[in-house]
Amino acid sequence: MTSYAIVGSGWRAEYFWRLADELDCLGVVSRGPKELPVPVFTSLDECLARKPDFVVTATPWQVTPGLIRELVGHGVRVLAETPPAPDLDGLRALWHDVGESGLVQVAEQYSRMPAHAARLALARSGAIGNITRVDVSSTHQYHAVASMRAFLGAARGPVEVRAMRSSALLADPLSRAGWAAEVETKPAVTTHATVVFPEGLGVYDFTDNQWHNQLLHRRLLVRGTRGELQDQDVLRLTGEKTIVSTPIVRRQTGYDLDLDGFDTDHLTFGSDVLYRNPYQGRRWNDEEIAIATLLRDTAAWARDEGPAPYPLADGIEDHRIALAIEEAADRDAVVRTGAEAWH
Template sequence: MLPVITFGLIGGGWRATFYLRIAAMLPHRFRVSGILLRHPEKYEELLAKWNVAVYRSADELARDSDFLVLAVSKNGVPAWLSELSQAEIPVLAETPPATNMTEFDQLTAIAASDARIQVAEQYPLQPHHQARTACLQSGAIGDVHHVQVSAGHGYHGVSLIRKWLSIEPAQSCEIIGRRFSMPIGDVPYRDQTVPDDREGEEVQEIAIFRFSSGKSAVLDFSRSQYFSQIRANRILIRGTLGEIRDNALVRKTGPGLFESLSLERVQNGQEGSLSPLSLLEIRVGANVLYRNPFSPYPLSDEEIGVAEALVKMDTYLRQGVSFYSLTEALADVRLALAMERSFTEVKPVIVE
């Protein structure tokens, strides 16, 4: 039997509820020891719903936890990471760790220390992205030189770009970014619906990355993709022997020989299945690219990614295997900040 991972939460906002929900659904794998809130009186509804103990200090919470999860507003992350690193408390921090270059420089010094910090960048850990990564690592489409990502904003999209292109944190690049506005008839936000006759505005962000290695990428995203049924994500990964287009794989297998395959999502709980509704695995042909370690529990892909980060944080503390260090996270923030600068100044930006 796998050990139960006990973690404490700092923060009670929207992202914190993901961790509370995951622990409630998987009590055999996760336990929330407590939650640290600056003003607990503001969170009476949350505390009543999840029946979680309130702590007044990080030191007290850390004594009852394997590690702490930092899920505060992004503006509060740098100060908290500084405090926790000085106290030598292991922490899994929500993204982004920094929102400007001043914070970036502050956290770069912390990243160079022995602080036990990992960052919960869940996008590369989501099932379909893990399946695509496994496909690339198998050599199915050869060496990858170009990707187009429309699956997450800013640093999330950048993290996928760097992973699939195998870009080292210090590699330089040129970024050309543009931002466009357009009307949209469906603008829900975090489970909130809107009247059918309401028309809103969405912002489309498109950035081209040209890395010093010669590899390239396009990040193309509108935040309406997170919640709207009329906006879909798109992925293109091009290698020397083929490409992955969303969940379709086309590749060369020999002189004049080619094959087309699909990344198939195998789901429990559908039609005649009596199992709970949950992801079982993702496969291409007979090859399993990803198997859900939390099946048969009904987690969304986002929740699976977050749960994977919790498990990997536990592995990091037990075995020293880093999965997304503060250094890696800051590399993505560095590119995301440069991309934002290109959007704002409407000109190319060079990242040295």
């Protein structure tokens, strides 16, 4: 059985020990004593003495680069939380130090979420032709860039970025902590950006707290040369004078008199199954399914039985472009990224 350990004990780390599935979570390295459902190590050396096949770094941005270097120095494979370093200098230094080791993957899970995995399968099938544009309005920075690059099939390389920010009043009823005791209507900043890749256009649209504020729709548009996917709806040219509208449909059990329990079964496009839940019966939400899938894929890579789940170079590229979006908005100027060592 593949074993792994986690450095960090915050809310994000909890996902990684809770979703071990058929893997062996050896425990967590924590700065202080904690009562957790897995063993707690007081030092990294104590953890590494157990010889995990890989280590997850669920640590703050500023801590992660040094921890990655230390683990790679021990010859340990790493799954690093996003982003792998906080700023451009940090990204470049981290790549210089460990990039060629081949030991570091990044915990970018969005392409493994059931809805996104189904959309990616549809886009890659050619049903809407070659993909030329991707609009993301659901998540921020490197996650949004990773989604753009995945749908466009964009390689690592220079891009051109334009961005602006706007502010408007918006009710804010929910946060990570849950419902607000009293709902405030307050200014919320939206960042709009375009990212021109050689493979096509990425459009970025993110509003403060959009992850949690259920008043805001999550939107994804993928445009191809023969049609367009918008969220679950697909328009496409299928023949002479023939435009067809077909939805992507999720089969969700547990409604009404369905006594199988609440769970995602599969997502289909007509009669084609785009995605099938590999963890049916666990009753996991989409984020949990995605992280469990990422852990499974990382375990296969650690055993040299599968491809790299998300190489460090891609995680660095995602955040480098995210930094360019913020820079373009800050300066109100076009930002062009240059060639980098990880390209």
